[in-house]
Amino acid sequence: MSEPTMTFEGFILLLQRAGLTLSRQDAGALFDEIATSCGIVEGMAARIEARLTAECEPAHIFHREAADVAR
């Protein structure tokens, strides 16, 4: 199982960036509760990046019907 790479201080910064104003005690409790999940999600992001190629794009494809509507 993946472990989170972030430190508690880094976690506090992320909470602030997210606009979540928790007390240090509440932040500590949250960090303890979600540390495992954070590690799993970090692992998911790494897994995604590892298998991408340059050809992978989040392109929005217009189909012929859409073009017909626009005409």
Added chain:
Amino acid sequence: MSRAEAHLTIAEAARLIESRRLSPVELTRSCLARVAALDGRINSFLLARPEAALAEAGVAESEIMSGRYRGPLNGIPIGLKDIFNTAGIRTTAHSKILLDNVPAEDAAATRDLADAGTVLLGKLATHEFAIGGPSFDLPWPPARNPWNLEHFTGGSSSGTGAAIAAGLVLGGTGSDTGGSIRLPAAYCGVTGLKPTYGRISRRGVIPLAYSLDHVGPMAWTAEDCAILLQAMAGHDPKDPASADVPVPDYRAALRSDLRGVRVGVIRHFYEADFRIPDEGRAAIDAALGVMRELGAEIRDVELSPVQDYGACGWVILFAEAWAVHEKVMRHRFHDFGRMMRNRVVLGAFLSSADYVHALRLRGELVREMNAAMADLDVVISAATPGAAPRIDEKPDYGSFQRPLMMPFNVTGQPSMAVRCGFSANGLPLSLQIAGKPFDEATVLRVGHAYELATPWRSMRPALAAA
């Protein structure tokens, strides 16, 4: 009434109602009696509306007696997952946050089912905002599995799965962002269909993740899911994701055989990428044998590891769920249940690059799945990692690591959970059948033929038989 009436399928009840051999009022009364007798232990209803339901049943009965039969849902008691807006009826998402929320308008699906003549018995339990559960720190307790009350229903459409399994309603609605129709259908031993993305309008359904949210039917059989789907499917210009694609006659496509149906088995999802218990694999193998006898052509198919689909789906889900909830969460963090906030907050820690990369991979996985299905009609995989765990033993992050249902949220294909046996401890085992986009008809056909050929649909929970 009783057990006999409560254990009718929608199709069976509809035949009796249409021929005036079953009264919608009596059917509704008996379902309400079962709710009163059993739901104190199951917790599937957040709000029951007995008087209003009986009034609706009375209207249905009057219409039918005067020759205005609306169709196979006329007079059928149902329940709605409590994220479907209901005009004038509290809609809470099972959350303290929406404790006093009374929508002014129906969700599109709510309205479609009402127009079809259904009788709304009430609003059903869900995981909080369709993601946080089973939770014990919310205004209502979590639903429990009628096959064994100590076990998990699956979620997030937990109340719908439990209420159908217990014979409290004949059908209902769910939503599915990463398995939330199919998982409770599987654990509760009912049938649940996640249609193609955009097939049923999501307007008025509280969102979880915009690009992964699907609305769909849950019922005792595939045929009943076809009836419910028929009422809800269709284009809605007010839902940005709604697809303007013709809706076929789903029941007309049902057959008792599978001649000519090409079935792919994504065996590595549940044998190699993640190995489910032997009893689950044996049940799927036996089901494939039945399908072969019914005339299906069956072969294995290989895709990327299920974990690739899972990673892609969960990163998108967390990012979009954070976008949905961030404003309220900033001000009312502690008013959410622990499980819900602990999951949604994960989206706050992802970067924009993480989200974009997940979208890039999604395109690749969609292309892979389309290519694999070019000469197939459906693909089959395990629905769950095993039978329902105990409700107090479900890990917070179990679904993240065993994402057997997420592939079809990522691709948006229709997928249905169907019971295929029982575990050694008497809990349902299920498989899932996925089809090509907008080909729910073939998915339903496969599920229906399999259900007709096997004994599973005749078996109800002991509690429901009371």
